[in-house]
Amino acid sequence: MLKIENIKTFYGNIQALHDVSIEVKEGEIITLIGANGAGKSTTLMSISGIEPPRSGKIFFEGKEITGMDPDKIVSLGIIQVPEGRRIFPFLTVRENLDMGAFLREDKEEIKRDIEYVFNLFPILAERKNQAGGTLSGGEQQMLAISRALMAKPRLLLLDEPSLGLAPIIVQQIMSIIKKVNTENKTTIFLVEQNANLALKIADRGYVMETGRITMQDSAANLRENGEVRKAYLGI
Ligand code: ATP
Numbered sequence: 001m002l003k004i005e006n007i008k009t010f011y012g013n014i015q016a017l018h019d020v021s022i023e024v025k026e027g028e029i030i031t032l033i034g035a036n037g038a039g040k041s042t043t044l045m046s047i048s049g050i051e052p053p054r055s056g057k058i059f060f061e062g063k064e065i066t067g068m069d070p071d072k073i074v075s076l077g078i079i080q081v082p083e084g085r086r087i088f089p090f091l092t093v094r095e096n097l098d099m100g101a102f103l104r105e106d107k108e109e110i111k112r113d114i115e116y117v118f119n120l121f122p123i124l125a126e127r128k129n130q131a132g133g134t135l136s137g138g139e140q141q142m143l144a145i146s147r148a149l150m151a152k153p154r155l156l157l158l159d160e161p162s163l164g165l166a167p168i169i170v171q172q173i174m175s176i177i178k179k180v181n182t183e184n185k186t187t188i189f190l191v192e193q194n195a196n197l198a199l200k201i202a203d204r205g206y207v208m209e210t211g212r213i214t215m216q217d218s219a220a221n222l223r224e225n226g227e228v229r230k231a232y233l234g235i
Contacts, residue, residue, distance in 0.1 A: 001026040001187055002047070002078075002155060007056030007066075009039075009046045016042040017053065018211045024155065029181050029188040031198040031219065033232055034208035040191040041083055043208070044157045047189070048080045049073045060155070075103060077154030083163060083191075085144040089133025093124050096132050096143055100150030110150070116184075117146035120176050138169035145173070149180065155187045156180070162194040170194065174201050195232035199223045207232070 002024040009017040016039050024030050032040050045051040047058060049070035058066045065073055087096050097117065101110045118125035121142040127135060132143055141161055148156060158177065162170040178201040180186050192198035199205055199219045207215040207228065215222065222228050 001061060002189070003057075003059040004043075004047070005057045005059075007046055007053035007058065009042050009051055009053045011042075011051075016051075016211050017046065019056070020046075020208075020211070020213055021056075022206055022213065022216075024187060024189055026187055027181075027185060028203040029178070029190060029201055031190045031192055031195075031202035031205045032208055033192055033195040033198055033205060036193070037210075038208040039211040040208055041159055042211075044080060044159050044189070044191055047073075048078060048157060074151070077152065078157065079148045079151045079153035079155070080157040081144045081148045081159060081161065083159040085137075085140045087132040087135075087140050087143050087147065089131060091132055092129050093132060093135070093143055094128045096147050097124075097150050100147035103151065113150055113152070117149055120149075120179065121146060138165050138173070141165060141169075141173060142176075145176070145180075149184075149186075153186055155189060158188065158190045160191055160193060162192060162197065170197060174198075177201060195228070196234075199228075199233075 004020060004022040006019045006021055007017055008015060020043060032043060034040050042051055046053045049068055052067050057064060060076055097114055104110055123139055124142055124146060161173050174197045181188050190198055199222055202219040205219045205222045206213050
């Protein structure tokens with residue numbers, strides 16, 4: 001579904017990504033794990049067109065998307081939930097969800113999708129008339145994911161959904177990500193520092209260190225890998 005081939009991405013003169021290659025198959029969850037500053041967010045921003053790579057190529061469903069405008073990439077069905085959530089704080093929960101669907105015209109289906117996300121996260125239904133900025137961190141993450149789902153993603157890019165949240169909320173969010181993948185057939189590219197949980201829900205994983213992919217394998221094998229256990233799982 002997504003094929004990243006040898007991309008190099010720079011911030012000015014600083015090279016953040018060095019020949020990164022990643023493949024995502026339709027229907028799977030892949031996770032990209034790595035320490036702070038490894039280049040995980042830059043990888044997502046290269047895919048979504050916000051930080052286009054200087055060289056290398058990115059294909060989505062066989063079509064080259066390298067250098068395409070971010071809004072065009074969104075219209076193909078690649079939807080990113082950025083790190084730090086970034087919902088609209090002064091809009092209500094319901095209005096935030098409507099914003100996620102702004103490119104759609106299928107009114108009846110939008111209604112059904114709102115019901116679907118309220119089913120996934122009943123707390124959002126309870127708070128639907130409340131301003132987004134008044135929600136807790138975990139609820140804002142739920143809203144950010146739900147808003148992205150309202151855009152009917154074919155490929156959902158999630159940047160550290162666990163960041164700064166209590167363990168119990170993180171577990172809840174991870175199991176809902178898995179549910180969206182299995183029930184909704186949404187393909188998921190999950191960037192995480194919480195390697196333990198990410199590798200539990202993912203099919204395959206990639207490890208990134210200082211802008212390079214250093215390992216790739218099934219999530220099950222990575223969980224058993226001695227180096228991964230030591231560096232990322234704290235075992
Ligand atoms: P984190 O988990 O902290 O978000 P990350 O793995 O997502 O880390 P990136 O945010 O992609 O890492 O950063 C990769 C490298 O690029 C880092 O060295 C970082 O300092 C640098 N970098 C990121 N954004 C910018 C920017 N806007 N300008 C300059 N350098 C940047």
